[in-house]
Amino acid sequence: AQSVTQLGSHVSVSEGALVLLRCNYSSSVPPYLFWYVQYPNQGLQLLLKYTSAATLVKGINGFEAEFKKSETSFHLTKPSAHMSDAAEYFCAVSDGGSTGNQFYFGTGTSLTVIP
Amino acid sequence: KAGVTQTPRYLIKTRGQQVTLSCSPISGHRSVSWYQQTPGQGLQFLFEYFSETQRNKGNFPGRFSGRQFSNSRSEMNVSTLELGDSALYLCASSPRTGPYEAFFGQGTRLTVV
Numbered sequence: 001a002q003s004v005t006q007l008g009s010h011v012s013v014s015e016g017a018l019v020l021l022r023c024n025y026s027s028s029v030p031p032y033l034f035w036y037v038q039y040p041n042q043g044l045q046l047l048l049k050y051t052s053a054a055t056l057v058k059g060i061n062g063f064e065a066e067f068k069k070s071e072t073s074f075h076l077t078k079p080s081a082h083m084s085d086a087a088e089y090f091c092a093v094s095d096g097g098s099t100g101n102q103f104y105f106g107t108g109t110s111l112t113v114i115p
Numbered sequence: 116k117a118g119v120t121q122t123p124r125y126l127i128k129t130r131g132q133q134v135t136l137s138c139s140p141i142s143g144h145r146s147v148s149w150y151q152q153t154p155g156q157g158l159q160f161l162f163e164y165f166s167e168t169q170r171n172k173g174n175f176p177g178r179f180s181g182r183q184f185s186n187s188r189s190e191m192n193v194s195t196l197e198l199g200d201s202a203l204y205l206c207a208s209s210p211r212t213g214p215y216e217a218f219f220g221q222g223t224r225l226t227v228v
Contacts, residue, residue: 103160
C-alpha cells in the first residue's frame with residue numbers, strides 16, 4: 001500500500017528564511033512522488049514531481065525536493081521564503097500505474113510566512 | 116490551453132437530495148479523477164475514469180458514482196446526501212492513465228444542510 005506522512009501540520013518561517021517541509025513515503029514499489037500547493041479556495045497546483053529520472057527535482061517558484069531512498073523521504077525546500085509562499089502544501093505518492101492515476105496524499109502542511 | 120473547469124463552484128443542498136457535479140478536463144486529456152477534501156479526512160480518492168471506463172474506485176459508498184463521456188468530460192453524482200458529504204470536490208485530469216501528474220480544477224464546494 002502507498003502512503004505519505006507529512007511531519008508538521010503547521011510551519012512558520014520568517015520572510016527570507018529557508019523553507020523545509022517534510023515528507024516521508026511508504027511504498028512497496030518504486031514510487032512516483034509529487035508536491036502540490038493549495039491556496040485558499042483554490043484547487044491544487046503542481047509544484048514538482050519525482051519519477052526516477054533524477055534525485056534532485058526542481059520545481060516552480062524556486063522550490064526543489066530531493067528523493068532519498070535510504071531515508072524514504074522527499075522533503076520540499078526553498079532557500080528564501082516569500083510572503084506569497086503562504087499556503088497549504090501536500091505531498092502525494094502514486095504507485096506507478098497499477099492503480100491508474102490514484103494519488104495518496106499526506107495530511108498537508110500549512111506554511112505561514114512572517115514578515 | 117484552458118485548465119480544468121469544474122461547475123458549479125458552490126452548491127447548497129438539503130439532506131436526502133442528490134447532486135451532480137461536472138468537470139471538463141484539459142483538452143486532449145483522457146483521464147479524469149475525483150477527490151473529496153474535508154478538514155477531518157483530508158484528500159481522499161473517489162474514482163478515476165479513462166476512455167469512458169472507471170479504472171479505479173476509492174473506498175466510498177455506492178451513493179457516490181460517476182461517468183465519463185466520449186469527449187472526456189466527467190460528472191459525479193451523489194445521491195441521498197448526508198451532512199458528512201459537505202466537502203470540496205476536486206477534479207483532476209491527466210493526459211493518460213498511469214503515474215502522470217494530475218492537473219486540478221478549482222473544485223466545487225458542496226454544503227449539505
